[in-house]
Amino acid sequence: MESMEEIVAREVGADGLAAMVAAFYRQVRTDDVLGPMYPDQDWEGSEKRLREFLQFRFLGMEAYTENRGHPRLRMRHFPFVIGERESARWVQLMETAMDECTVSPEARAVMSPFFAQVAEFLRNHPR
Numbered sequence: 001m002e003s004m005e006e007i008v009a010r011e012v013g014a015d016g017l018a019a020m021v022a023a024f025y026r027q028v029r030t031d032d033v034l035g036p037m038y039p040d041q042d043w044e045g046s047e048k049r050l051r052e053f054l055q056f057r058f059l060g061m062e063a064y065t066e067n068r069g070h071p072r073l074r075m076r077h078f079p080f081v082i083g084e085r086e087s088a089r090w091v092q093l094m095e096t097a098m099d100e101c102t103v104s105p106e107a108r109a110v111m112s113p114f115f116a117q118v119a120e121f122l123r124n125h126p127r
């Protein structure tokens with residue numbers, strides 16, 4: 001059976017992931033819940049980190065680990081209070097980004113659960 005990585009590589013690719021992350025951050029910037037959480041308002045830097053992380057996770061591209069080392073996402077999210085509201089909003093904005101980029105149903109079927117699971121895993125606050 002084809003893996004999640006193979007499906008994303010075929011259906012989305014590096015440029016597709018980049019477009020999704022750009023569409024995601026366009027919304028985050030002005031989002032009432034997530035916008036204020038990004039400390040330095042370093043939007044280009046934030047966009048680059050998420051883009052390179054996803055290109056690493058799905059496509060094995062090395063820029064993320066070269067720049068940031070091991071992802072350690074849970075540790076890197078500890079400075080931010082992430083409860084149900086923050087997690088749900090992150091997923092909602094990424095779903096809207098995938099709508100905007102007309103991600104194929106096949107890629108959607110593997111990426112939506114991935115994002116939902118990671119967002120849940122990153123929760124560090126009960127509410």
Ligand code: HEM
Pocket residue numbers: 034037038039045046047049050053068073076077080082086087088090115118119120122123
């Ligand atoms: C659950 C809700 C989430 C919230 C509220 C959140 C918030 C944040 C914030 C405030 C930052 C720091 C700003 C920055 O470094 O640019 C960050 C960094 C990051 N987030 Fe999230 N995030 C969430 C979920 C996710 C998910 C689901 C993923 C991956 C699928 C992810 C991947 C990343 C990555 C790769 C970084 C940069 C890490 C680094 O190299 O420093 N985040 N996030």
